Amino acid sequence: MSEDIILEARNLVREYRTKEGMFGKLNITRALKGISFKLERGKTLAVVGESGCGKSTLARILTLIDPATEGDLLIEGKKIDIAQQKITPEMRGKVQIVFQNPYGSLNPRQRIGDVLTEPLMINTDMTPQERRDKAMEMLVKVGLGPEHYNRYPHMFSGGQRQRVAIARALVLNPSLLILDEPVSALDLSVQAQILNLLADLQEELNLTYLFISHDLSVVRYIADKVMVMYFGEVVEYGTRDEVFGDPKHDYTKTLFNATPRADVAHIKERLARTA
């Protein structure tokens, strides 16, 4: 397995055009300024950056919600442009997403069972019984039980909801999963559980992750490669050890310095400075 590239972005650009009033001048905001990267099957790419740097815009393009203004998106070697072609169920099944906020990403009026079977109903021609079995299987896989099938989202804790969201993303057997800050809304102890679950699932299903985060300790734990974004541009891209060991760009250094550190030497140094 030398070069099994599952996702390739070539020079992706996304512009938002807004007009001030009916005859006002056109404002063009460039949210992404030419993003390129490759992602190998079974690996994890972490995308790091501050709020508003284009991480979520990138996620929206990769999950085929919004089209890119310029540039090419290749999934498993095939070029995909949703501005020109209709999205087939087959394409839908390749890329799925898990959102940051587990309280907003589940429909409050939908039972967990329906949350999990809806994608199957729309994208496959399984019978209701097959869909049900598949949903049950996914529930068990993410650490929930069949008894949760008929419950509503408000009966679950944040960690459980995030498990449901992961199950929903996996139910179509995607090869690529976009994780948009999947643990930043959770308690620390639950964060670890979810991260372990994600690691287990990656190994079991040979999944590829694109992990969006601004928590560097989480990134250090889960990532193979790291991409640092700053105002819509990639300022640093390399393996985890390269980026963490030898940050090149000023912003990356600032970012590392901003991470809270709890080791004794560091605390002593800080106390010495302030004293």
Place this chain on the structure above:
Amino acid sequence: MTDTTHSSAPDTRIEVLKGFWRHFKTNRGAVFGLYFFLTLVVIAVFAPLIAPHGATDQYRDALLVPPVWMDGGSWNHILGTDAVGRDLLSRLIYGSRFSLFIGVVVVSVALVVGICLGLVAGTFRGWIDTVIMRIMDIILSFPSLLLALVLVAILGPSLINAMIAIAIVQQPYYVRLTRAAVISEMSREYVMAARVSGVRTLRLMFVTVLPNCMAPLIVQAALSFSTAILDAAALGFLGMGAQPPTPEWGTMLAEAREFILRAPWVVTFPGLAILTTVLAINLIGDGLRDALDPKLKRS
């Protein structure tokens, strides 16, 4: 699993209904209104069995007979008779059928059309949103009863046309409520999640988003039920709604206008019927709002 919180919560719709009833029950007025309304429904359904006389039977020997507790009243006509000898109680009982019928038809027409227009406006935005909302603004810019009156004048006075006119006049409120709710729901992440899993626009509108927009709509429906009855009565009073001899409450008021001094009961009872019905439904509406809308709870 350590992140378990609600492990044995029963997961049925009955539970949701029970919770709703618990909230609703705390509002005494709303419960009273509900009982009154249910009684009215029973009366309307079994009108021919309950009413002592027919709605249009005339008793030529008993014109303008006062109610039973006044001098000259008799148990034969408990609430007295009108100028052509028709039993008032029976007419009121039959009239409740019309009032409820008007309320149900007007609210369902306004609700269904309003939800569809509001969903379209809120989902697609752009020019179609502008067109729909400007039309609704135009309707709103006329005094509602006046507009209904003009519409009935164009369509011709009858109960059906009055109901159509009132439904059109009430339309904008539903469209606005639906549109506002849809726009706020559309930006939630579960809608995006549904899109990623391939849900088409039509299913997204009706299956994913609409159920989450229902609470304000139910409240508005309950409150406008009474407005519909009131408007229909007003149109009837002005001679533009139900035509005599239909025992519609507003029309009865109009017929009795000239006897207001000589035989006050002929005007009083239809007026009281309208008042209590509208009051009861408004109380239910308030109770529904308190129970369904968490933002207004305990305020």
